[in-house]
Amino acid sequence: MPRRARLQDPSAPSAPPDALADRLHSLAIHLLRRLRTQDLASGLTGPRLSALSVIVFGGPVTLGDLAAAEQVRPPTMTHIVRALERQRLVRRDSDPADRRVVRLHATPRGRTLLVEGRRRRVRRLAQRLVELPPQELRALEVGAEVLARVVQRLTFPA
Amino acid sequence: MPRRARLQDPSAPSAPPDALADRLHSLAIHLLRRLRTQDLASGLTGPRLSALSVIVFGGPVTLGDLAAAEQVRPPTMTHIVRALERQRLVRRDSDPADRRVVRLHATPRGRTLLVEGRRRRVRRLAQRLVELPPQELRALEVGAEVLARVVQRLTFPA
DNA sequence: GGTATTATTTAGCACTGCTAAACAAACATG
DNA sequence: CATGTTTGTTTAGCAGTGCTAAATAATACC
Numbered sequence: 001m002p003r004r005a006r007l008q009d010p011s012a013p014s015a016p017p018d019a020l021a022d023r024l025h026s027l028a029i030h031l032l033r034r035l036r037t038q039d040l041a042s043g044l045t046g047p048r049l050s051a052l053s054v055i056v057f058g059g060p061v062t063l064g065d066l067a068a069a070e071q072v073r074p075p076t077m078t079h080i081v082r083a084l085e086r087q088r089l090v091r092r093d094s095d096p097a098d099r100r101v102v103r104l105h106a107t108p109r110g111r112t113l114l115v116e117g118r119r120r121r122v123r124r125l126a127q128r129l130v131e132l133p134p135q136e137l138r139a140l141e142v143g144a145e146v147l148a149r150v151v152q153r154l155t156f157p158a
Numbered sequence: 159m160p161r162r163a164r165l166q167d168p169s170a171p172s173a174p175p176d177a178l179a180d181r182l183h184s185l186a187i188h189l190l191r192r193l194r195t196q197d198l199a200s201g202l203t204g205p206r207l208s209a210l211s212v213i214v215f216g217g218p219v220t221l222g223d224l225a226a227a228e229q230v231r232p233p234t235m236t237h238i239v240r241a242l243e244r245q246r247l248v249r250r251d252s253d254p255a256d257r258r259v260v261r262l263h264a265t266p267r268g269r270t271l272l273v274e275g276r277r278r279r280v281r282r283l284a285q286r287l288v289e290l291p292p293q294e295l296r297a298l299e300v301g302a303e304v305l306a307r308v309v310q311r312l313t314f315p316a
Numbered sequence: 317g318g319t320a321t322t323a324t325t326t327a328g329c330a331c332t333g334c335t336a337a338a339c340a341a342a343c344a345t346g
Numbered sequence: 347c348a349t350g351t352t353t354g355t356t357t358a359g360c361a362g363t364g365c366t367a368a369a370t371a372a373t374a375c376c
Contacts, residue, residue, distance in 0.1 A: 154286060
């Protein structure tokens with residue numbers, strides 16, 4: 001029973017990855033644009049929410065490490081942290097061992113607001129996801145997994 | 159003939175979609191952060207590139223339609239278009255039929271720059287994609303397809 | 317013809333991001 | 347131990363994106 005496997009070479013991609021890359025890029029832009037409005041509801045913008053998240057879950061962090069984690073320059077992070085400080089969501093201590101560094105930690109209020117803000121931000125998306133048939137939800141999960149690894153590898157530029 | 163369907167309710171999702179929503183959100187943020195640096199190489203930022211793309215492929219467009227397509231308010235689009243005009247990438251004509259509207263169309267230079275800029279922007283991502291085994295690439299395509307529909311539905315807020 | 321609607325611009329604001337340069341503390345070394 | 351370098355953060359100033367409110371202009375409606 002001879003099979004005609006040559007007609008369907010499994011190593012040949014069905015489409016040039018450029019098109020997929022473009023599509024993923026566009027998707028990311030539009031997804032964030034649609035979710036962005038929800039930020040304001042919590043009083044926290046995206047970068048602030050993201051920075052707060054690292055502070056809450058990453059324990060006391062120095063400003064420089066936080067900037068690196070958020071892929072942002074220190075002056076930018078100074079600005080963001082200052083805003084979070086004004087809202088009493090984080091506090092800064094000077095490290096007794098090395099008085100150059102600033103150690104950031106979340107206040108209880110910051111902790112609470114993080115959880116609520118994040119949930120709010122993502123709620124609209126989650127609402128659409130529950131409407132999906134299970135196999136599409138699963139496909140999305142698998143795709144997200146693959147993309148996560150791809151993005152991880154993007155960390156080290158070519 | 160009583161069936162025990164309750165044991166495996168097919169309408170019950172395997173995992174709470176909140177986690178997936180959060181993950182997709184985070185993925186979008188980090189993907190764009192990683193690709194952002196490439197914008198500068200083309201002299202075009204993300205929103206400008208995106209707007210130019212609509213103008214190039216969407217033929218002559220009014221400013222208002224462009225703003226709607228880009229999910230941005232008209233004043234914001236005025237600003238973006240002004241920058242593209244300064245760079246001689248788009249031109250504006252007043253519509254003879256309705257002199258309130260502005261019709262935007264790309265210059266040849268704008269056309270060229272769009273293609274190059276977009277390719278540059280997405281090149282790093284595409285480079286990572288070709289390294290993927292075919293079935294992962296396929297999974298990513300399917301996931302992107304599902305997500306595109308989800309994002310589409312996000313257009314109409316709950 | 318007068319009023320309402322529609323399209324765009326102007327003005328002014330907040331946030332995010334950058335670089336360059338200042339500053340302060342810690343480290344290294346001759 | 348004094349000097350110079352490195353490291354962490356802040357200050358200053360800029361560009362870009364986004365918003366709303368209000369001005370302006372043209373069209374549509376009654």
